[in-house]
Amino acid sequence: MRTSIALFTRDLRVHDNPVLHAASAADRCIPLFVVDDAIISSAFFNANRASFLTDSLTDLDAALRDRGGRLVVRRGNPVDEVARVVREHDVTEIHVAADVSRYARRREEALRELAADLHVHDSSINAVPPLSLTPSGGGDHFAVFTPYFRKWETVHRRGVLPPPRRLTVPELGGDVPELRHGTPSPDLAEGGETVGRKMMTSWMHTGVADYADVHDALADDATSHLSPHLHFGTVSVTELLNGVGTATEGAQAYTRQLAWRDFHHQVLAARPQSATRDYRTRHDRWRHSEHDLAAWRDGRTGYPIVDAAMRQLAREGWMHNRARLIAASFLCKTLYLDWRLGAQHFIDLLVDCDLANNQMNWQWVAGTGTDTRPNRVHNPLAQAARYDADGRYVKRYLPELAQVDARHVHEPWKLPEAERDALDYPPPVVDLAEAADRFAAARGLRRHR
Structure with missing residues (x-):
């Protein structure tokens, strides 16, 4: 038997x-x-x-x-x-x-x-195993996403397997425990394959077609929210890719995002030390400021788009991808604090936190990873104007700014003094121009004003 x-x-x-x-x-x-x-x-x-x-x-x-x-x-x-x-x-x-x-x-x-x-x-975990693709010119992994993606697209994926109809399990003990590990975020999403499959089906039928046009709109929240299910394997990335297809621009854009997951896994598989060390050092001498770090963690930097992102993380154990870029850039390049501090805070709260994607995305934003433009800075005001112009995302997570008009919601320090003083909201922790000068000096760059 x-x-x-x-x-x-x-x-x-x-x-x-x-x-x-x-x-x-x-x-x-x-x-x-x-x-x-x-x-x-x-x-x-x-x-x-x-x-x-x-x-x-x-x-x-x-x-x-x-x-x-x-x-x-x-x-x-x-x-x-x-x-x-x-x-x-x-x-x-x-x-x-x-x-x-x-x-x-x-x-x-x-x-x-x-x-x-x-x-x-x-x-x-992956649509394409991490160490299965290598550059034709030699090397153990791809260091740049675009050539990796071109090769990734050509890999034949297996078909979707059916679930077993019946199982015969011998008698033995070991029931499902309730795992307690502190207090979870109050609005944490529910786990499990049943929920994940409903979300996946809905995304395939009604969500993904418009993904290319709306995925960065913070208030619309028009992303799949499937990352926790992909992390725990409650949905299959192979089934997801097969179901999404490539017939629409949205499906193509979403497929590219799933390829980024595999890209980061192959980078970390080849360079496991990158979980804690710079993949490409910029010889940064990071600042040390417990005050600034605490302001960032608590969503009290004085820059509403950054603070809304951090409050979303605390409330939901999840954060919109565009918000992750904004919050990470602010920590590493505006406050000039070590990317590892931010990566650990995300590890502490994110339900979908995957070591490869978390660490390599942080390094990408910090400019110490695979980004081919390592000195780019995501200016929080420019990002807010582009991706949350009417302030709906900010107001959703910062109730103290709920009554501020759209003209001032991203720059509340420009309100009349009496209105500003009535808000339970801090002034900016740093001047953006001064921060840009500091970052440029640290990286040996010329600043053009």
Whole structure:
């Protein structure tokens, strides 16, 4: 009798899951998730991800029960817990998704030592595995996105796999726990494949067509909001790409954004030290200012577009992509504070925080990463005028400015003194012109006024 383990990692779904699809062909299948103590005790695990993970595991368990099975959840070292299940139930094969992180590779090596055949399937994280594409001129990875994307587009993607109809799971303990890790954001989105698939279907049918035109409009919030589901694997990036297609300009623009995820994964896979060190150093001598850092974290910089972004992060555990660029540029280039401080704050709160995308996006904005224009600055006033002209995004997250007219909502310091003094809102923490001069001097640039 064949008995398999489907070891779930970041693929918490039953649809289009290569691991579960293969493991369910055995006579008996044990769907197993191990709450990894090394991960949940790390600085990378936060209250928002704990809540979303609990939702996702609960939903996965329900989907497996609908098919005659259940999710078995253990806690501890994943290899030790898998080994225990292998011994107790005469497991003959183990199925797991590929991953390129050093931690995952060590886990895979240890699993190969167990008394069961190990089958490593296509990554559930990426459409194209991180180390599978290399430049034709040599090198272990692409350092610039555009040539990577041209090659990425040519890769043949597998078809979408159906969920198993029925599962036979042996009797064994291990129910889904409620993972508590502090207090989550008050407006945190719900996790789980059921929610994710509804969002994905709606996005394919009604959202993505206009993506190219409206994705940067902050108040419209017209993005897919699927990034947490992609991070936890409650939706399949392969199914998403296949469903979106490339027939519209919006679909093409959205596909390009999904390719950026794979691009950052291949950069970090090739240069793992870039998680904490500059990918391309600019020899920055970053400022140290607890006051300015606290103002940025708390959404009290005096620049409403920046503060709205930071308040959205605190309230929802998520932030609009354009807002992420604005907030990150303000920290690194306007306040000239170390990008690692901002990256850690995002790690502390973002539900969709993926190490590769978080760190490499921060480095891109800081000019220490793969950006071919490392000294560009996202001026918060220019960004506000372009992407939140009427101030609706700012007013949504800064109630103290809700009654300020659109002419002044992005520059409340220009209000008459009596009106300005009545607001519970701080003056700007820095003058933009002075900040630009400081950044230019730090990077050895000429400033043209």
